[in-house]
Amino acid sequence: MKVPLAKPIMTEEMVEAAANALRNERLTMGESMFKFEEKFAAMCGVNHAVSVNSGTTAIQLSLLAAGLKANDTVLTSSMSFVATANAFVAFGGVPAFADVIETEYTIDPSKLEVTSDTKAVMPVHLYGHPSRMDEINEIAKDAGVLVVEDACQAHGAVYKGKRAGALGDIGCFSFYPTKNMHVGGDGGMVTTDDGDIAELVRRLRHCGRKSQYEHDLIGYTARLNSANAAVGIEQLKMLDKWNGQRITIASAYHSRLKDTEGLNLPPQPTVDIVPVYHLYTVRTARQDELRAHLDEAGVQTGVHYEVPIHLQPIYREMYGYSEGMLPVTERLCKEVLTLPMYPEMTGEQVSYVCEKILEFYR
Numbered sequence: 001m002k003v004p005l006a007k008p009i010m011t012e013e014m015v016e017a018a019a020n021a022l023r024n025e026r027l028t029m030g031e032s033m034f035k036f037e038e039k040f041a042a043m044c045g046v047n048h049a050v051s052v053n054s055g056t057t058a059i060q061l062s063l064l065a066a067g068l069k070a071n072d073t074v075l076t077s078s079m080s081f082v083a084t085a086n087a088f089v090a091f092g093g094v095p096a097f098a099d100v101i102e103t104e105y106t107i108d109p110s111k112l113e114v115t116s117d118t119k120a121v122m123p124v125h126l127y128g129h130p131s132r133m134d135e136i137n138e139i140a141k142d143a144g145v146l147v148v149e150d151a152c153q154a155h156g157a158v159y160k161g162k163r164a165g166a167l168g169d170i171g172c173f174s175f176y177p178t179k180n181m182h183v184g185g186d187g188g189m190v191t192t193d194d195g196d197i198a199e200l201v202r203r204l205r206h207c208g209r210k211s212q213y214e215h216d217l218i219g220y221t222a223r224l225n226s227a228n229a230a231v232g233i234e235q236l237k238m239l240d241k242w243n244g245q246r247i248t249i250a251s252a253y254h255s256r257l258k259d260t261e262g263l264n265l266p267p268q269p270t271v272d273i274v275p276v277y278h279l280y281t282v283r284t285a286r287q288d289e290l291r292a293h294l295d296e297a298g299v300q301t302g303v304h305y306e307v308p309i310h311l312q313p314i315y316r317e318m319y320g321y322s323e324g325m326l327p328v329t330e331r332l333c334k335e336v337l338t339l340p341m342y343p344e345m346t347g348e349q350v351s352y353v354c355e356k357i358l359e360f361y362r
């Protein structure tokens, strides 16, 4: 049996929606783009959603719109995809990293060190698991700094009755094809209740336009294409159902694997916290061996992430970072292993993966 790590869904309805937008709408700034934004804002429970061309751009433009500049520090997690930090390093922002909670993979609030240079805290809801937002918001509020969620892996996740994207001042999403929902290509979204920030992001993504031929900002060409937005509308309709399927698969993994000595499983949903298992990532001291065993059995796995952001060559070079700076993050990167997870994964496939893991530990 072959089991892939992820499997993006593209139905006939989605293809048809894209074709329809291509035939009948303006190709950029078409009606699908605005409709998608409206529906995404409603899903998150925020006043504004502004679409852009990637998750990286969502982070970059929202920070710029919130007034961040070169030399301002953003305090975030190094246990993430490199784009989390690239998004602000690209405009001269300075990264600072807090270590993570071993069992949740998200920022440990007790490790947050806000300094006078810190202008934003950016928790990453890694693998679809919401960060400890109450504590993070409180620390940020006391320090007078902004909270920007990197919700690129957490579409629809719930924390104490609110959705990711509505848990800080600004939320940033990616629609990269393997995410819990996509747009048939690259795309991203900024969510916020702040009308001024939303308006500035709208202008920054649209060449800094004040009016059609007047530009009073240095902006970017960073719009979401109409055809991609049309796919996004159809995907969004399925999000809760797909997330439910992911949760069912996570629960099946949990019940089969929970007693395996040497294998640590991700947190399960609670009354307060509903993770959406963008990735189902376990921890094992035998990362390489288990990976090779599963590979041989036709089960694709991933390591998210082999190299934490601060140890990426460019970050070492730019900031002089080295091993030992973030002990939990660094150890986790050597232990994490992502198992196959996608809504259409069958019970048989889940059983097969579990059997192969149990076989390995036997």
Ligand SMILES: Cc1ncc(COP(=O)(O)O)c(C=O)c1O
Pocket (backbone or CB within 6 Å): 054, 055, 056, 057, 080, 081, 083, 084, 124, 150, 152, 153, 173, 174, 175, 176, 186, 187, 188
């Ligand atoms: C946590 C995280 N942040 C940022 C990004 C960047 O998103 P994109 O690839 O759409 O630019 C991604 C996704 O790829 C991500 O997983």
